[in-house]
Amino acid sequence: MPYLFINAHHVARWRGNCLVRFGDPDxxxxxxxxxxxxxGTYNRAESGVRCDLGHALLAAGDPEAAQPxxxxxxxLATMTGxxxxxxxxxxxxxxxxxxxxG
Structure with a gap:
């Protein structure tokens, strides 16, 4: 039977994904x-979070912090294809x- 598990970290990921699209550096x-x-078990999700975090850091004026x-x-995106x-x-x-x- 399908189920949905949501915790604070999932909500933070989804909220962050939405807000970064508006250029919100916070x-x-x-x-x-x-x-x-x-x-560490959801490589595709982690890749998305890191991409979104890179966007947020760039919007906050910190491109160096976005690089890692x-x-x-x-x-991760290469691993998942x-x-x-x-x-x-x-x-x-x-x-x-x-x-x-550059």
């Missing part, structure tokens, strides 16, 4: 909370590189 804390609550999250998101996620990460990488003057 969503980084929600996304950090979501990341802290992940147990982008790198890990790329690794998610083309959609890799496209998102590639676009974010380009934006971070522009912000860093």
């Amino acid at each position: 969503t980084a804390e929600d996304l950090r909370s979501a990341l802290a609550g992940m147990d 999250h982008i790198h890990r998101a790329q690794q 998610s083309r959609r996620q890799r496209r998102r990460i590639d676009e974010l990488s380009k934006a971070v590189n522009r912000a860093l003057g």
Whole structure:
């Protein structure tokens, strides 16, 4: 029988995913909370959280802090074979590189 399990970290992940689309830099804390609550078994979800966190950090004016999250998101997206996620990460990488003057 199907079930749905939701905890505070899931809500933080979904909330962060929504708010980052509006350019809200304060969503980084929600996304950090979501990341802290992940147990390492959901690579696709972690990749998405790290991509969203990279966006939030870029919106907050901290592209250097976004880089390790982008790198890990790329690794995870490659592991899962998610083309959609890799496209998102590639676009974010380009934006971070522009912000860093590269």
